[in-house]
Amino acid sequence: MGKIIDGKALSAAVKDEARAKVEELEARFGRKPCLCVIIVGENPASQVYVRNKVKAAAYTGMDSRLIEMPADTTEETLLEQIKALNEDPAVDGVLVQLPLPKHIDEEKVIDAIAREKDVDGFHPGNVSGLWLGKDCIVPCTPAGVIRLIDSTGVSIQGKTAVVVGRSNIVGKPVAKLLLDRNATVVIAHSRTADLGAVTRLADILVVAVGKAGLVTGDMLKPGTVVIDVGMNRNAEGKLCGDVDFASCEPVASWITPVPGGVGPMTIAMLMQNTISCYLSRMQE
Ligand code: NDP
Numbered sequence: 001m002g003k004i005i006d007g008k009a010l011s012a013a014v015k016d017e018a019r020a021k022v023e024e025l026e027a028r029f030g031r032k033p034c035l036c037v038i039i040v041g042e043n044p045a046s047q048v049y050v051r052n053k054v055k056a057a058a059y060t061g062m063d064s065r066l067i068e069m070p071a072d073t074t075e076e077t078l079l080e081q082i083k084a085l086n087e088d089p090a091v092d093g094v095l096v097q098l099p100l101p102k103h104i105d106e107e108k109v110i111d112a113i114a115r116e117k118d119v120d121g122f123h124p125g126n127v128s129g130l131w132l133g134k135d136c137i138v139p140c141t142p143a144g145v146i147r148l149i150d151s152t153g154v155s156i157q158g159k160t161a162v163v164v165g166r167s168n169i170v171g172k173p174v175a176k177l178l179l180d181r182n183a184t185v186v187i188a189h190s191r192t193a194d195l196g197a198v199t200r201l202a203d204i205l206v207v208a209v210g211k212a213g214l215v216t217g218d219m220l221k222p223g224t225v226v227i228d229v230g231m232n233r234n235a236e237g238k239l240c241g242d243v244d245f246a247s248c249e250p251v252a253s254w255i256t257p258v259p260g261g262v263g264p265m266t267i268a269m270l271m272q273n274t275i276s277c278y279l280s281r282m283q284e
Contacts, residue, residue, distance in 0.1 A: 002226070002252035005148050011264035014147070018060040018271040025278065026061075033278035034063040035093040035119065035270075036085050040078060040104065041071035046097045053095070056267045062274060065091075075104045079112050086114040092278040093119035095270070116281060119273040122169065130176055137273050142173040144265030145206055145227050146181070152254045154225050156181040160201050164188045164215070164242075165208035170229055174206050195219065207242040217247030226255040229262045 026032045035057045039050045050066060057064035067081065078096075085094045094117045100106050110118075115125035121139035129136025149156060161183035165171035171187065179185045188198045196219040199205055207215050208229035220226065230242030241258030249255050256262055 002249045002255040003152075004249075005152060005227075005254050005256045005261060007144075007148060007256055007261040007264045010148065010151050011144075011268040014265070014268035015056060015059055015271055018062075018268070018275060021275055022061040025275070025282075029282050031090075032061065032063050033092045033274050034065070034090055035095065035274045036065045036067060036091050037095045037097065038067045038069065038078070038081065039097045040069045040073050041101050043099070046099070050097050052267055053270060056271055057274070060271050062271070063090075071101050073101075073104075075108065078104060078109060082109065082112045086112075086117060091117065092281055093117055093274040095119050117277055119270060119277055121173075121273065127168070127173075130173060133180070137276060138177065138269075139169055139173050140269040140273060141170050141208075141229060141262060141266045142177050143269040143272070144262055145174050145229065146177050147269070148227055148256060148262065148265055149204060149225060152225055154204070154254065156183050156204065158182060158184075159203035160184045160186065161204040161206070162186045162188060162199055162202035163206045163208070164192075164195070164199065165206075165210075165229070167208065170208040171206075174208065174229075178204070178206075209242045211242055212240050213242070213244045215243045215248065217244065217251045220248055220251045222251050223253045224251070226252045227262065228256050228258050230258065231263065 037050050037053050039046055054064050054066050085091050094113045096109055110122045115123045118126055118137055121137040126136040161178040163171050163175045166187050166189045175185050175187050188195055192198055199219040200221050202224050204225045206227045210230055212232040212234055226248055228241035228243040232240050234240045239259050
């Protein structure tokens, strides 16, 4: 039977670490870290995410600002807002919640955030830093995935790790982080000919696709560690992952649930990234 990796408990521990650090930093530098979250429009899922991010920031004791802009905000206005935050010395982290309304070019917006305030780690300077092995802000979800694996006590080094999904925000950075930890990494995607044959190679399996129930128990090597990044709604409207938990849990050694796995960790790592941005700005 697979043991459950409790993302909620681990996230709480990481947020407590952040809370202690914020207190220490305020005493040392006379100022708290400050995270700014921008949301454009009224996407209900995005509204929940930003609310949770601001709530987590409040829990750690850092300052936060939520900037809500209407759905018809022009690209130019959004870019001006980002520029103002880039130039504001009191702001350490700037996050623009994605997706943006269709008339706004997401790439332009991501590029406009100052690299040193890019708490999401999506700026090209941080992406190239990750791939070149230089100092950088690591995207929150991939960083959370590694923390979840580490929490099991299973060593990553020398293991075969399979990542299903190759997006720029999850699949690719997770694969690079696993490679950095000396795993042998295989990346599967929508054109992979026989997904089960590939996933059965995995000692560590990370699934980030967005398709409920894609991975079933017969696709696992017994004893594998399964990290389910997927967030989907099933027919009853309930949140579920990409992994069929009922059939995979008996085969895996460790497995993350959805909800309560990767999701909470993403927010906890955002707190850590905000502190990292603050520290690098204070120590410049
Ligand atoms: P994308 O849609 O950007 O990427 C999905 C990836 O899955 C693509 O690389 C695609 O392949 C691959 N894929 C699609 N169908 C299949 C298939 N049948 N077999 C194998 N691979 C397939 O998604 P994201 O990476 O942004 O997100 C993935 C999931 O993770 C979503 O459910 C999202 O909601 C969730 N998520 C959760 C977060 C959290 O905090 N818990 C944070 C971010 C995302 P190809 O490249 O060939 O098209």
